[in-house]
Amino acid sequence: MDANQFLIIDFDSTFVKGESLDILAQIVGKRHPDPETLENEIIALTSRGMDGSISFEDSIRTRLQLLSPRKEEIEELTEILKQEISDSFLRSKEFIEKHSGQIYIVSSGFKEFICPVVESFGIPSERVYANTFVFDYEGNAIGLDPSNPLAKDAGKIKVVERMNLPGKRYVVGDGFTDYEIRQAGLADLFFAFTENVSREKVNNLADHVVKSFEEVLELIPDSKNTSKGLKVLLLENVNPIAVELFRDAGYEVELLAGALDETELSEKIKGVHVLGIRSKTMVTKKVLENADKLLAIGAFCIGTNQINVPACQELGIAVFNAPYSNTRSVVELAIAEIILLMRNLPDSIFKMKSGIWNKSAKNSYEVRGKKLGIIGYGSIGSQLSILAEGLGMQVYYYDVLEKLALGNAVKCTSLNELLAISDVISLHVDGRASNKNLIRAEHFDKMKDGVIFVNLSRGHVVDIDALSENVKSGKVRGCAVDVFPTEPKTNQEPFESLLSSLPNTILTSHIGGSTLEAQINIANFVPNKIIEYMQTGSTANNVSLPEIQLPKISNAHRLVHIHENVPGMLAEVNQIFAKHKINVLGQYLKTNEKIGYMITSVDKAYGNEVIEDLKNIEGSIRLRVLY
Ligand SMILES: NC(=O)C1=CN([C@@H]2O[C@H](COP(=O)(O)OP(=O)(O)OC[C@H]3O[C@@H](n4cnc5c(N)ncnc54)[C@H](O)[C@@H]3O)[C@@H](O)[C@H]2O)C=CC1
Ligand SMILES: O=C(O)CCC(=O)C(=O)O
Numbered sequence: 001m002d003a004n005q006f007l008i009i010d011f012d013s014t015f016v017k018g019e020s021l022d023i024l025a026q027i028v029g030k031r032h033p034d035p036e037t038l039e040n041e042i043i044a045l046t047s048r049g050m051d052g053s054i055s056f057e058d059s060i061r062t063r064l065q066l067l068s069p070r071k072e073e074i075e076e077l078t079e080i081l082k083q084e085i086s087d088s089f090l091r092s093k094e095f096i097e098k099h100s101g102q103i104y105i106v107s108s109g110f111k112e113f114i115c116p117v118v119e120s121f122g123i124p125s126e127r128v129y130a131n132t133f134v135f136d137y138e139g140n141a142i143g144l145d146p147s148n149p150l151a152k153d154a155g156k157i158k159v160v161e162r163m164n165l166p167g168k169r170y171v172v173g174d175g176f177t178d179y180e181i182r183q184a185g186l187a188d189l190f191f192a193f194t195e196n197v198s199r200e201k202v203n204n205l206a207d208h209v210v211k212s213f214e215e216v217l218e219l220i221p222d223s224k225n226t227s228k229g230l231k232v233l234l235l236e237n238v239n240p241i242a243v244e245l246f247r248d249a250g251y252e253v254e255l256l257a258g259a260l261d262e263t264e265l266s267e268k269i270k271g272v273h274v275l276g277i278r279s280k281t282m283v284t285k286k287v288l289e290n291a292d293k294l295l296a297i298g299a300f301c302i303g304t305n306q307i308n309v310p311a312c313q314e315l316g317i318a319v320f321n322a323p324y325s326n327t328r329s330v331v332e333l334a335i336a337e338i339i340l341l342m343r344n345l346p347d348s349i350f351k352m353k354s355g356i357w358n359k360s361a362k363n364s365y366e367v368r369g370k371k372l373g374i375i376g377y378g379s380i381g382s383q384l385s386i387l388a389e390g391l392g393m394q395v396y397y398y399d400v401l402e403k404l405a406l407g408n409a410v411k412c413t414s415l416n417e418l419l420a421i422s423d424v425i426s427l428h429v430d431g432r433a434s435n436k437n438l439i440r441a442e443h444f445d446k447m448k449d450g451v452i453f454v455n456l457s458r459g460h461v462v463d464i465d466a467l468s469e470n471v472k473s474g475k476v477r478g479c480a481v482d483v484f485p486t487e488p489k490t491n492q493e494p495f496e497s498l499l500s501s502l503p504n505t506i507l508t509s510h511i512g513g514s515t516l517e518a519q520i521n522i523a524n525f526v527p528n529k530i531i532e533y534m535q536t537g538s539t540a541n542n543v544s545l546p547e548i549q550l551p552k553i554s555n556a557h558r559l560v561h562i563h564e565n566v567p568g569m570l571a572e573v574n575q576i577f578a579k580h581k582i583n584v585l586g587q588y589l590k591t592n593e594k595i596g597y598m599i600t601s602v603d604k605a606y607g608n609e610v611i612e613d614l615k616n617i618e619g620s621i622r623l624r625v626l627y
Contacts, residue, residue, distance in 0.1 A: 006104065006168065010105075010172065010174060011105055011117075011130070012109050013050075013174045015118065017196045021109070022043050025043070026039060027076050042063055042067065050177075051176055051201045061143075064141065064143060068141060069140070070138075071140075072139075074113055074133070086213070088214055089121075107129070110131050112133055131148050154177075155177075156181050160187070161186055172213070173191075176202055178190065178202075179192070182205075194211055195211055230273040231252045231253075231293070233269070233272045233275050234253060236300070238522075240523075242523040243255050245528065246274070266287050269290050271293055272291065274534070275296075275297045278301050279510065280487055280510075288312065294315075295534065299320065299322070320541060320543070321541075322521065325521035326514075326522060333511075337454055338424050341424075341506065342365045344362075347503055367393055368391065369393070371424070374398075374426050375439075376399060378403075380456075419447050420447070423448060423452065424452040425447065427461060437463045444476065447475065450477040453479040454479065454480045454481075455482065459484040471504075472502065479504075480508070529541055557627060561623055563620050564596070579613070582602045582610065585603050587600045595621065
């Protein structure tokens with residue numbers, strides 16, 4: 001059992017073999033005129049209270065009135081109960097002692113006889129929630145403390161609500177009132193415990209019916225598998241491998257074929273822990289405001305401009321992408337398109353399909369010796385540079401960052417220099433907002449007459465009207481466009497573009513990265529990064545939070561604290577650990593200009609107070625208990 005798991009155990013007929021008040025009836029019966037009737041009445045009232053056929057409040061009050069036990073009779077009961085501990089609990093004594101910090105007894109019985117029984121298992125009276133007797137001056141129990149919520153119907157619900165345990169809660173018991181905790185949404189699982197008694201009505205409601213405490217322990221989910229109950233929403237038809245990987249790791253996965261618009265996604269995102277998208281889904285501020293559970297976003301592509309990354313950063317949401325998985329596919333398409341356009345093939349193919357035979361060398365050129373200008377010399381641009389050189393092209397490039405020239409490529413010091421020199425221009429910048437209309441009318445004016453123009457980067461980077469005008473005028477002799485300012489959300493939606501009827505023009509449906517190889521690479525890469533992040537806190541390769549990759553520490557508990565990057569955070573967090581006598585085994589903090597990301601491994605389980613204290617530090621953004 002891990003630090004964020006808690007067991008809530010019933011006492012009567014669960015921790016001990018019988019119903020305490022039934023046993024008490026036998027003891028009290030020794031001084032009663034009609035012991036048999038008393039016993040039968042008590043047993044019947046117990047049973048009807050336990051299976052929910054009368055209210056618990058009525059059941060306990062009537063039983064107490066009938067019994068009126070004396071102090072020494074309660075002491076006698078305690079001694080009997082010590083001998084009546086359920087066999088499987090006795091066998092699990094070592095486990096209970098070891099994890100007693102996470103075990104609570106919640107019973108409608110009485111502390112007076114429960115505490116002495118469970119304390120021998122290391123469970124102190126503070127973790128026993130039960131009724132207490134009210135005694136008269138002669139030591140007779142005349143009632144029960146009415147202010148205790150357990151004296152009333154639905155008492156267990158109130159108690160567990162107040163306990164506010166910070167993690168997974170598992171209820172073990174044989175009665176309807178135990179199930180009610182789960183029904184109220186305050187427990188993750190309810191185990192109907194049938195080692196001593198089996199109540200059909202209760203069993204039917206349980207998540208698991210168990211014959212022993214060992215069975216409970218076997219069925220408690222491995223909390224290191226932090227994915228249990230977590231929801232993944234995958235959009236835009238990501239490869240099924242991703243679905244399998246998340247399902248294998250225990251996530252609940254929903255896969256949709258298309259993208260969703262802002263309104264649809266704002267609704268759909270509620271309750272989702274991990275969102276997977278490709279390039280079309282816009283993760284806007286509004287979507288994030290509705291993302292009540294979101295911990296991570298996977299962009300199953302290179303570009304992340306469709307995601308409001310700064311907002312994710314402020315909310316402590318990790319954003320992962322696949323920075324290299326489809327690079328080669330885009331480069332190959334760019335090469336293919338450059339060759340096709342240099343040979344004027346789109347028009348020749350069209351003519352042939354229309355029944356026109358036109359054997360001609362007009363407007364048909366080799367790529368060898370031509371000048372290729374690459375705008376954006378990142379992963380794609382620089383790989384295109386190598387392949388194009390292999391075909392005999394002379395490569396020129398322009399980038400806003402200082403980039404090492406590969407092979408014989410020549411760096412241009414300005415965009416205008418590149419535009420003026422190139423026979424072919426290929427765009428490979430990222431989709432940052434400032435790149436909107438990076439290439440517009442004034443830039444086409446600066447290009448050579450008869451230039452070939454390729455855009456496989458992002459639609460908004462080129463002014464489509466200007467491109468269209470320049471193709472029509474012949475300034476641009478041919479163009480290939482894979483990305484558009486507005487793209488259909490699904491394959492069922494129609495596509496319209498100004499460019500559709502232009503000569504020597506290749507239009508593709510944003511398929512630069514759509515090869516089987518690339519999609520398989522991405523579908524493996526992104527889920528694995530996210531699963532690792534969810535389990536260990538490792539942010540390696542994410543684009544929103546500071547990056548930390550961690551060594552595994554065994555026999556430790558780990559939590560993640562994401563906070564505003566303000567002075568003194570490390571000290572404040574560690575003061576809290578010191579205050580609670582928790583020893584730090586490993587700690588990693590990395591900051592960027594806005595936030596700090598801190599992972600701490602500690603030597604022992606921490607309770608709600610620690611978590612609350614950490615959450616209450618001014619500037620805390622998010623606290624995740626990993627294990
Ligand atoms: N059509 C498709 O299916 C695909 C499209 N892409 C697009 O290609 C883009 C580039 O991908 P990578 O090369 O992997 O990214 P990258 O980040 O490695 O390279 C982008 C380069 O562009 C440079 N840059 C940005 N703005 C610039 C500007 N205004 N002028 C000059 N240089 C500028 C950057 O400094 C960087 O070196 C992606 O961001 C994505 O939008 C990526 C994969 C598939
Ligand atoms: O394959 C896709 O859906 C998008 C590819 C892309 O544009 C990217 O990787 O940035």
